[in-house]
Amino acid sequence: MRLLSLAVLLLRLGVARATYSLTEVEAQISSYLDQNSTQTTRAAPPFGCAVACGFLAFTLPTRLSYPDSLTYGFEESRYWSQQQALTQPACRFSPISAEEVSLAVLAFRVTQCKFAVKSGGHAAFAGASNIEGGVTIDLINLNGIAVSADQTQTSVGAGNVWYDVYTHLQPMGLTVIGGRVSAIGVGGLTLGGGISFFSGRYGWACDNVNTYEVVFADGSIHNVSYSSPYSDLYWALRGGGNNFGIVTRFDLATYPQGDLWAGAQTFLYKNDTAAAINNAFYYLGINAPSDPYAQVIIAYAYAQSEGVYVIASDLQYGKPVPDPSILQNFTSIPGAVANTLRTIDLANLTLEFNNTNPGGFRQTYWTFTVGNSPSLMSDIVAIYMDEVNPIKDAAGVVPSAVFQLITTDVTSHFSKNGGNPLGLAGQGPLNLVNIDISWSNASDDARILAAAQNIVDRSIAAARAQGLDNQYLYQNYASLQQDVLPSYGKANLAKLKSISAKYDPANVWQKLQPGYFKLG
Ligand SMILES: Cc1cc2nc3c(=O)[nH]c(=O)nc-3n(C[C@H](O)[C@H](O)[C@H](O)COP(=O)(O)OP(=O)(O)OC[C@H]3O[C@@H](n4cnc5c(N)ncnc54)[C@H](O)[C@@H]3O)c2cc1C
Numbered sequence: 001m002r003l004l005s006l007a008v009l010l011l012r013l014g015v016a017r018a019t020y021s022l023t024e025v026e027a028q029i030s031s032y033l034d035q036n037s038t039q040t041t042r043a044a045p046p047f048g049c050a051v052a053c054g055f056l057a058f059t060l061p062t063r064l065s066y067p068d069s070l071t072y073g074f075e076e077s078r079y080w081s082q083q084q085a086l087t088q089p090a091c092r093f094s095p096i097s098a099e100e101v102s103l104a105v106l107a108f109r110v111t112q113c114k115f116a117v118k119s120g121g122h123a124a125f126a127g128a129s130n131i132e133g134g135v136t137i138d139l140i141n142l143n144g145i146a147v148s149a150d151q152t153q154t155s156v157g158a159g160n161v162w163y164d165v166y167t168h169l170q171p172m173g174l175t176v177i178g179g180r181v182s183a184i185g186v187g188g189l190t191l192g193g194g195i196s197f198f199s200g201r202y203g204w205a206c207d208n209v210n211t212y213e214v215v216f217a218d219g220s221i222h223n224v225s226y227s228s229p230y231s232d233l234y235w236a237l238r239g240g241g242n243n244f245g246i247v248t249r250f251d252l253a254t255y256p257q258g259d260l261w262a263g264a265q266t267f268l269y270k271n272d273t274a275a276a277i278n279n280a281f282y283y284l285g286i287n288a289p290s291d292p293y294a295q296v297i298i299a300y301a302y303a304q305s306e307g308v309y310v311i312a313s314d315l316q317y318g319k320p321v322p323d324p325s326i327l328q329n330f331t332s333i334p335g336a337v338a339n340t341l342r343t344i345d346l347a348n349l350t351l352e353f354n355n356t357n358p359g360g361f362r363q364t365y366w367t368f369t370v371g372n373s374p375s376l377m378s379d380i381v382a383i384y385m386d387e388v389n390p391i392k393d394a395a396g397v398v399p400s401a402v403f404q405l406i407t408t409d410v411t412s413h414f415s416k417n418g419g420n421p422l423g424l425a426g427q428g429p430l431n432l433v434n435i436d437i438s439w440s441n442a443s444d445d446a447r448i449l450a451a452a453q454n455i456v457d458r459s460i461a462a463a464r465a466q467g468l469d470n471q472y473l474y475q476n477y478a479s480l481q482q483d484v485l486p487s488y489g490k491a492n493l494a495k496l497k498s499i500s501a502k503y504d505p506a507n508v509w510q511k512l513q514p515g516y517f518k519l520g
């Protein structure tokens with residue numbers, strides 16, 4: 001007992017809000033190993049994840065779970081894609097405070113154990129927010145939500161999903177700029193950008209964070225804002241993903257918001273319908289700044305059970321005004337086979353989107369960005385169909401090509417508070433494309449991934465041939481094969497690397513947390 005440090009004792013009693021240094025945690029792990037006579041060897045570092053798990057289980061027993069426990073199984077079931085849910089860490093750690101996150105990071109440094117961090121678990125590919133044989137920090141218990149007295153800011157624990165945030169704020173007539181599907185996490189969406197129903201008015205989620213509470217690689221905890229001593233880090237966090245620390249709390253700008261007018265019109269694919277939709281999309285790209293309350297998502301998909309291609313025209317207007325003129329080029333298109341457009345509250349709208357994006361399947365997400373052109377959009381749809389036709393028979397396949405605008409009213413907010421690193425300020429309108437395929441049987445992985453890659457490569461080539469290519473890759477939609485951070489531009493990448501070198505000289509976030517998009 002004498003070998004246990006005071007900090008560990010205090011933590012076990014739940015009274016300490018201490019932060020640690022690397023040497024303190026090294027000493028704690030030494031004393032843990034000394035005391036635990038059943039621990040077979042105490043080899044020189046790196047000790048590995050067995051020691052990290054054992055130390056955390058000893059120090060914070062209620063936060064640590066091993067395979068076969070109920071907690072571990074429950075947390076593993078909360079990933080959206082099958083590839084992530086099938087990934088098995090040696091143990092899972094579910095901290096309840098930034099201090100506990102700090103202790104874990106330092107323990108991983110001492111033991112050289114590789115780790116992953118999970119918020120809502122919606123990143124699709126294996127290893128994005130889970131890690132085979134390593135330790136996953138599951139932020140699920142960082143679930144606080146607190147609105148400031150003047151109702152201009154909401155402090156949100158990094159493990160919340162957007163539904164919980166919206167249902168908290170909605171009765172007060174308030175909202176924040178976040179995801180459009182109820183079950184997405186606050187953490188991943190906000191650190192990669194974050195397209196919201198309200199982005200025409202306020203920009204992306206990353207442009208609406210006042211302060212990030214961040215655990216640095218040395219275990220220290222800081223409030224990072226534009227006006228803090230860490231304004232360079234603040235810039236990097238606005239799109240830099242998981243490369244700059246573990247964010248434990250987001251203080252989000254908060255705005256008045258009531259009901260929307262929103263829903264989907266669904267069409268069977270016909271060339272003239274597609275042409276009308278692509279034209280309406282093109283003109284909205286140009287006209288959006290005249291009414292930034294409008295947003296659209298156009299999804300081309302193959303409906304396997306009916307053997308037909310369909311087009312879903314998802315329209316949203318940020319006020320409860322039916323059929324606003326800005327959206328009438330869409331609503332006047334004849335022949336919809338289904339139409340759910342109506343006045344609806346935000347939380348229910350995100351549930352509707354969650355229902356159309358079920359979890360539990362194999363998933364792949366890809367992205368690219370092109371100029372605003374209805375004929376290029378038709379060319380991309382033709383490429384998509386050409387590549388989907390040979391995989392149509394794959395069990396449970398749902399392949400979609402999803403088009404969204406990055407308009408000048410959106411990018412005008414990118415430069416607020418010192419700007420973001422995405423490299424898009426002053427650009428637009430652009431067409432952000434997401435190729436997203438789900439299916440059931442792993443034996444189809446290779447041909448489906450090849451089809452997705454072909455759609456992307458051929459579409460980019462078509463755009464380039466027309467002088468309409470754009471280098472930007474949206475992190476939140478990218479596949480692991482895509483080089484996201486260089487797509488922000490040479491100067492932004494160089495700046496991100498220098499900020500990483502300044503705050504993380506030991507390369508903890510680059511090397512010990514290997515999943516997801518790294519600085520390279
Ligand atoms: C069905 C569906 C709908 C979507 N809708 C939208 C949408 O409306 N708008 C949009 O912009 N995007 C959308 N996306 C994309 C989404 O933003 C990304 O998948 C995002 O990564 C999900 O965040 P998450 O927290 O759920 O994911 P996670 O898988 O938990 O995290 C993603 C990455 O972020 C890291 N990370 C998460 N939290 C933290 C933290 N606190 N500190 C440090 N690193 C962290 C993780 O380590 C991981 O590398 C959607 C995706 C899906 C599957």
Ligand SMILES: *[C@@H]1O[C@H](CO)[C@@H](O)[C@H](O)[C@H]1NC(C)=O
Binds near residue numbers: 036037039055
């Ligand atoms: C001691 O180590 C063994 C082997 O790693 C482990 O099973 C046991 O749980 C540890 N005991 C404590 C108190 O951590």
Ligand SMILES: *[C@@H]1O[C@H](CO)[C@@H](O)[C@H](O)[C@H]1NC(C)=O
Binds near residue numbers: 222
């Ligand atoms: C960060 O800000 C919060 C809220 O303003 C405050 O309670 C906390 O003490 C600050 N943390 C640090 C490390 O400065």
Ligand SMILES: *[C@@H]1O[C@H](CO)[C@@H](O)[C@H](O)[C@H]1NC(C)=O
Binds near residue numbers: 271382
């Ligand atoms: C519809 O468009 C596709 C792809 O552009 C083309 O191959 C096909 O011939 C068109 N069909 C008709 C009826 O115009």
Ligand SMILES: *[C@@H]1O[C@H](CO)[C@@H](O)[C@H](O)[C@H]1NC(C)=O
Binds near residue numbers: 280284329
């Ligand atoms: C609707 O489409 C027409 C061309 O068909 C275009 O002139 C007009 O600007 C569009 N309106 C909006 C609001 O996009």
Ligand SMILES: *[C@@H]1O[C@H](CO)[C@@H](O)[C@H](O)[C@H]1NC(C)=O
Binds near residue numbers: 167347
């Ligand atoms: C969702 O809609 C239902 C039915 O209109 C309503 O009763 C409920 O309050 C809404 N949910 C939320 C979270 O507002």
Ligand SMILES: *[C@@H]1O[C@H](CO)[C@@H](O)[C@H](O)[C@H]1NC(C)=O
Binds near residue numbers: 182351357
């Ligand atoms: C989202 O849908 C999944 C089913 O795919 C369901 O398990 C989950 O509870 C839903 N989450 C929310 C927050 O609506």
Ligand SMILES: *[C@@H]1O[C@H](CO)[C@@H](O)[C@H](O)[C@H]1NC(C)=O
Binds near residue numbers: 395
């Ligand atoms: C997956 O596909 C393989 C190869 O076609 C087949 O043998 C297997 O039965 C399929 N699995 C399921 C669950 O359908």
